[in-house]
Amino acid sequence: MRATVKDVARLAGVSPKTVSNVMNGIVPVSGPTRFKVEQAMAELDYVPNLSARGLRNGRSGVIALALPDLATAYSAEITHSVVEVAHEQGWSVQLEETGSDPAREYELMSRARSNLIDGLILNPVVLDESAVKVGVSLPPVVLLGEVSQKLADRVWVDSVAAARDMTLALGRTGRRRIAVLGAAGRRGSAAAVLRTRGYQAGLEELGIAWYDSLIIPCEKWSPDAAARALSAYLDSNPVPEALFCFTDSMALGALSVLWKRGIKVPDDVAVAGFDDIAHAKYAVPALTTVSFDKRQVASEALRLLTERMGNREGPQRVVAVDYEIVERESTGP
Amino acid sequence: MRATVKDVARLAGVSPKTVSNVMNGIVPVSGPTRFKVEQAMAELDYVPNLSARGLRNGRSGVIALALPDLATAYSAEITHSVVEVAHEQGWSVQLEETGSDPAREYELMSRARSNLIDGLILNPVVLDESAVKVGVSLPPVVLLGEVSQKLADRVWVDSVAAARDMTLALGRTGRRRIAVLGAAGRRGSAAAVLRTRGYQAGLEELGIAWYDSLIIPCEKWSPDAAARALSAYLDSNPVPEALFCFTDSMALGALSVLWKRGIKVPDDVAVAGFDDIAHAKYAVPALTTVSFDKRQVASEALRLLTERMGNREGPQRVVAVDYEIVERESTGP
DNA sequence: TTGAAAGCGTTACCAA
């Protein structure tokens, strides 16, 4: 049987409250008393029961992080940063996968109300604010990414500006026929829509016309799907002069396809990505991409979340994290 | 204020116990009563308090997954599988990062006793059984990977056999000077030691002598570290005929270095990895590697863990998950 | 099948 505060109190010859005071260190405790209690805790190998503490305090010290697909390198880097920053601030992180399933996204927002979670960092894909029942009290939520939602704070990289800048960078190398991989077709994810919009803005600034034939849709943003989509495209279209992939994962799939077909990068086609995952720098050739600090994303998200826990009523806030176009070999010397 | 069982009971005109019975569905409840209760729950937007339930039941429904470095693609794939399988079985997953820090590994094993976690899946790097205090009651723990430990069940891929088989596969392509990247120097991780041992066994079987000059140590198993280590090596050594990298991440870093130096893969040197991460198939050239089913790793780990929760006393069990050498372009046609 | 009451381990209030 595990020792409880009562056991510690009994052994130390004090009251449970005093033991609690020693642990939490807010109410002052005299030196000798503290010593007795600490010795008793050590002797009994006392470990506090977090369920009881959570019940009593109304806070569990746990936040949830929910991402659409945990298997991607991008998810790994975000997860790493969130867990690291959260740990520094004394939070534990519960991980959830939404599979870009709207039902799962809503379910999480309500499950968070089960009081095992004090807040939620959610990277939604489809979350539609109209579908969130008004009147239902939501837990503190911070959104990650492009999906906008009146009810929650948000941290993102300005996808429109970044995609425009990348398009401009590609144009600056003299390429005109710039294709995009992962673009929003009839309807796509918010990220696809915004990055496509940025691409369009970039084209306009370059004075290049928009051609539907340079828009390559891609269902999933994975290397597999990207490789299939690009292969199918190249079977019936000429090679574009540049290829802007909406994620690095897709770009890696694309590089593989191009290499297998003997299409030289960057000589025949320049390739760019988005996210600057760890492997981008070691792609063959090294991948030009939109880079941003994942740790900053994590710490801003956590800051918004904890502030929101303190003040549920304040106005919605949106934080844009800085990005940078990193030009590597894949877009030419 | 959030509704509790009492509120639901009052509105439905029943006792709290009946509400509990409706929720848990073990004790039978009459149709009309159940209906009344369900209606009351819906009306009050009732969500059970998991802290209270956890306190009462002594189980939280949460398991922890602890990995050395969450930022890697390998971690992402394991995490994805564990979260998926756990979710199917009704578990939540709390994520922890150990940074291959022994102190953190021990801390986790005791923190798990804080009753917010019913069990722990831990991928240790250095965990030394001699350092685990005897007599301290550990939570149910399943180890992931090569580190062996008498006190806990374990799931792994037989690294010795897999590394031997990979070495044989490389030898079969006619290459004799087979280097390894990530090898255990004076002292290394268990994974490094076992894979090096497998490599040695493979060499013996091939009738190839061991040369220290073909052992390339690498501090961290990341593409960065691998690129640096290989670059330094190539500055003062001839190009080997084959390069067996102890993870795919390292292999991707290696491919990049080789490409930058104009060393052709697989013509000048064959390259192989370990783990078969999603990007391996799309490396340039596609990477030969040791492949295994991450989902199977996850489900075996969860099976052992839940069985261990039921029976804390049974004998230690070790499950080896099948692997397969997948030969792709990086080791020749 | 349902109800009343006790108790899980912790912390906060109020007294001393």
Place this chain on the structure above:
DNA sequence: TTGGTAACGCTTTCAA
């Protein structure tokens, strides 16, 4: 500075 006591929300005996 310290101690007693109540309460957090749930489930589970035991009785009806």
